Amino acid sequence: MVLTLYGYPISTCSKRVAVVLHEKQVPFKFVTIDLATGEQKAPVHLEKHPFGETPYIVDDDGFVLYESRAIARYIEEKYAGQGTTLIPRDLKAKGLFEQAVSIETANFDPYASKAAQEKISKPAMTGLAPDEAYFESQIKELAKNLDVYDKILSKQKYLAGDEITLADLFHLPYAEALPYTGTKVIEERPNVARWLSDLRARPSWQAVKDGVSGTA
Ligand SMILES: N[C@@H](CCC(=O)N[C@@H](CS)C(=O)NCC(=O)O)C(=O)O
Structure with missing residues (x-):
């Protein structure tokens, strides 16, 4: 299993996470949630993101996380030795x-x-x-x-x-x-x-x- 990013292709918050996945060289699947039709409010997505927004991730072990900046920090720390270092250690x-x-x-x-x-x-x-x-x-x-x-x-x-x-x-x-x-x-x-x-x-x-x- 690989990390899956749930979001909307042109949404700013989905891009905020995706740019970090690219910097960290983390392969990911992308699943579109259609914001134009309000799909983010469907029960299946509210279960993962209770505020009914995008993006959220489901990691390779099933761990779920939402909020673009929190996801970015999680990816940086999980893949600390890979790709660009994006949080200083000093x-x-x-x-x-x-x-x-x-x-x-x-x-x-x-x-x-x-x-x-x-x-x-x-x-x-x-x-x-x-x-x-x-x-x-x-x-x-x-x-x-x-x-x-x-x-x-x-x-x-x-x-x-x-x-x-x-x-x-x-x-x-x-x-x-x-x-x-x-x-x-x-x-x-x-x-x-x-x-x-x-x-x-x-x-x-x-x-x-x-x-x-x-x-x-
Ligand atoms: N602070 C959140 C903001 C999430 C957010 O506002 N997402 C927008 C897309 S950029 C969204 O899903 N809007 C649809 C809605 O609120 O129903 C984050 O950074 O992830």
Whole structure:
């Protein structure tokens, strides 16, 4: 048996897990849960993910885990000696990694995800026009935070130092989506732009950015 990732090919959270599986060179099966028809709320999936969301994994021994960032950490620790090292082992480097993870969750994801959902997912899923004022309010907050990112990234290659970590990869799904909203918050900040262009060029991201598929 191999690890199975249950998700939706173009969903940001499924891509967040898949990019890590590629970095760690872990073969996986991919099972599509059709978000467009609400399949994630079917009892068979609620049994595994009680919040009725995607993604979740069923590991080769039957172990079930949901929440994309928790899955990413589990994969990194299970396959610590394989592929790219994505969580530092040294105490202080690990502290800086945890700091970077918190920055992504507190200062990037809430604004980037709401902006992308308003401008891209809402019209695509409901046919409703985006609320431009709401979109702009999210971009304004994000821009303030990205100014700080730009300073941090003027001194180091990645968010936790000079080595790539999960904290960097966690940004990729919404960083990829943002330019499609028409915003220039990334390209207007040279160090942020350099950092993301480096991450987006990685073979792991190239393999999943247009849609996740299994490798086993
Ligand atoms: N914090 C969760 C978020 C999960 C989530 O929002 N998943 C979305 C796809 S990106 C989903 O399944 N939406 C369908 C729904 O909520 O019904 C994670 O990172 O895994």
